Amino acid sequence: MADTSELARRPRIVGVADFVLTLQLGLTIVGAAFVLALGASGGVIPLLLLAVALVAAVTLWWALRGMRRRERRARWTAVAVEAFQLALLLGVQVADHDLTAGDLLAPNVFLPVTAIVLLLLPPAGAWFASPAEQ
Numbered sequence: 001m002a003d004t005s006e007l008a009r010r011p012r013i014v015g016v017a018d019f020v021l022t023l024q025l026g027l028t029i030v031g032a033a034f035v036l037a038l039g040a041s042g043g044v045i046p047l048l049l050l051a052v053a054l055v056a057a058v059t060l061w062w063a064l065r066g067m068r069r070r071e072r073r074a075r076w077t078a079v080a081v082e083a084f085q086l087a088l089l090l091g092v093q094v095a096d097h098d099l100t101a102g103d104l105l106a107p108n109v110f111l112p113v114t115a116i117v118l119l120l121l122p123p124a125g126a127w128f129a130s131p132a133e134q
Contacts, residue, residue, distance in 0.1 A: 010127060011123040011124060011126075011127050013118045013123055013124055014067070014118070014119075014123070014124050014127050016118055017067075017078075017115050017118035017119050017124065018068070020111055020115045020118070021060060021063070021067070021078055021115050022064060023111060024060065024082070024085075024111050024112065024115065025057060025060045025061060025064065027108075027111075028053055028056055028057045028060065028085075029057055031053055032050055032053040032054055032057065035049055035050045035053065036050055052088070056081055056084070056085055059077060059081050060078065060081050062074070062077070063075075063077040063078040063081060064078070067128075070127065070128055070130070071128070072128045072129065074128075075119055075124065075128045078115065078119060079119050079120065082115045082116050083112070083116060085112055086109065086112040086113065089108050089109065090109070
């Protein structure tokens with residue numbers, strides 16, 4: 001019989017963070033495919049961005065697998081990947097002198113911020129700190 005104790009149920013915020021991270025993973029893969037199809041022949045920068053996107057996608061996939069098993073390091077890996085992607089995006093926009101207030105509401109900014117905030121909330125911390133039910 002399944003254990004329905006409070007500890008065994010995943011907090012809703014962890015489920016929402018899981019959904020947001022899965023969506024981010026899908027968007028990263030689609031973005032990598034576009035870079036590969038449209039701009040990989042344009043020099044070193046598109047290839048570098050493609051490599052970063054693929055490393056981020058693999059790392060995010062690993063973090064999602066670990067989050068579903070309540071691994072604490074997976075939570076922090078997901079936070080780090082999302083923070084890195086956010087910093088990279090904002091850094092590129094600032095370097096291009098393109099950053100506007102509207103850019104801060106774009107999905108590329110909104111989704112990582114949402115995932116980071118959700119994973120840093122106390123219920124998420126308690127979920128990952130407690131031992132996984134076997």
